[in-house]
Amino acid sequence: MPSLPSSSYLIPILLLLGSNVFMTFAWYGHLKYKHAPLLTVILVSWGIAFFEYLLMVPANRMGSSVYSVVQLKTIQExxxxxxxxxFSAWYLGQPLKWNHYAAFVLIVGAAFLMFYDGPAPAH
Known part of the structure; x- marks a missing residue:
């Protein structure tokens, strides 16, 4: 039976997940409020991004001790x-289409290659 990943591997991923929720709202949440003044939207987005940084910076600091920087960036993406x-489907009401899912599968395939070390050398 496979073991669960240790917290040193899991905590950075959970922090990245939280930071991405904040950042997605900071970057795209205002699209639901197009009537709001641009300066207001920018200031609110900066405020939201502050909380994103409170999670992202520790995630990268901790994650870099167990993942390569390339792997960490791939996880984040x-x-x-x-x-x-x-967010697109739930908050903005713009569900994904088949081609979005197909593109996502290709990106996940590319991410797999970032973590693949190849077969073990023969002895």
Whole structure:
């Protein structure tokens, strides 16, 4: 039976997930309020981004001790896509189409390659 990942691997991912929720709202939440003044939207977005940074910086600091920087960035990008897909459908009312899902599958395939070390050398 496979063991669960240790907290040193899991905590950075959970922090990245939380930070991406904040950042998605900071970057795209205002699209639901297009009547709001641009300066107001920018200031609110900065305020939301502050909380994103409170999670993202520790996630990267902790994550870099167990993942390569390339792997960490790949994890972050996959999380960003998952969070944005849900946000787009749930908050903005713009569900994904088949081609979005197909593109996402290709991106996940690319992410797999980031973590693949190849077969073990023969002895």
């Amino acid at each position: 996959i999380i960003t896509l998952v969070v944005f897909a849900g």
